Amino acid sequence: VVKRPLVAIIATGDELLPPGSELGPDQIISSNAYGVAAAAQSVGARALDLGIAADRKEAIAALVRQAVEQQADVIVTLGGASVGDHDLIHDVLTGEGMTLDFWKIAMRPGKPLMFGRLGPARCIGLPGNPVASLVCSQLFLKPLLARLGGREFRQDMREARLAAPMQANDLRQDYVRAVVREEAGSLVATPFGIQDSSMLRMLADANGLVVREPFAPAAAVGDACRVLMLR
Known part of the structure; x- marks a missing residue:
């Protein structure tokens, strides 16, 4: 018997609001977390949506600590993995103790992908663009979760x-x-x-x-x- 892996999902961005919210200027609905959760569940994992963190290091770090407290096997962040002024994921995760394995990959969509380890947890920094986050979930997140859950996984x-x-x-x-x-x-x-x-x-x-x-x-x-x- 193998435990179903737990995935903690953290969306980041001042522009994001939950579904059903009334949008103001420069705001969008946060949709990526639902697609990533569905991808995780499709290979038998449990998904824990920790909500939206504002573009501040302390706000993101607080949710990362929640993920660690919940003993997440995989911590997924959405957005903030590039190199702009509001792309804080690298600094926050390494500041919390993550060992970085790689950051940026020669693929399209999905170049800003990040991967590392924070204690026993794997950390995946997915791009904020919806298509990029879902394509990367198909290519990287689903095989990882399947392996952690003792399942076979092959791309079709x-x-x-x-x-x-x-x-x-x-x-x-x-x-x-x-x-x-x-x-x-x-x-x-x-x-x-x-x-x-x-x-x-x-x-x-x-x-x-x-x-x-x-x-x-x-x-x-x-x-x-x-x-x-x-x-």
């Missing part, structure tokens, strides 16, 4: 053909939202033309991610591609 990778051309890639590995369908006995992937990581609608409509290797050359209609199926 498929071979497909492109239904639209794609430009040459740069130094980052891309995960491109797409609609994947079966056609004449094989899979065909149609990437969305807009891939902005703040646009959740495209992710909601997608059932797969076309994986583009770093420095991949331009691809034409009909070329082979790899697809990570989401459902």
Whole structure:
């Protein structure tokens, strides 16, 4: 018998308000925590939403300490992992004693990803952009939680053909939202033309991610591609 891992989720940002709130100027609804919690629960983990921390070190640190007190196996922070004036996660977590394993990764979306250990807990700093946080949850959080919970986990990778051309890639590995369908006995992937990581609608409509290797050359209609199926 293996204990179900506990994930403590901390959203950060002065601009965030809970669902149902009346929004003022420069404010948005905090939605990432719900998607991350659902991802965690899908692999058998327990999710503990610790709420929203303002963009102040002491506010974030207070919720990190709550996560430690609750004996969370994984502490997930949302936003604040980049290098702007309000990106405080690195300083707060290391100030609380986290040993940093890596920070920033050559992928898109999800470059500001952070990972470290705070005592027995693993810490994952997810990007604040909704699509980036959910793609990183699929790639990193779900496999980690499955392993901690004694479960097998394999990404559902498929071979497909492109239904639209794609430009040459740069130094980052891309995960491109797409609609994947079966056609004449094989899979065909149609990437969305807009891939902005703040646009959740495209992710909601997608059932797969076309994986583009770093420095991949331009691809034409009909070329082979790899697809990570989401459902």
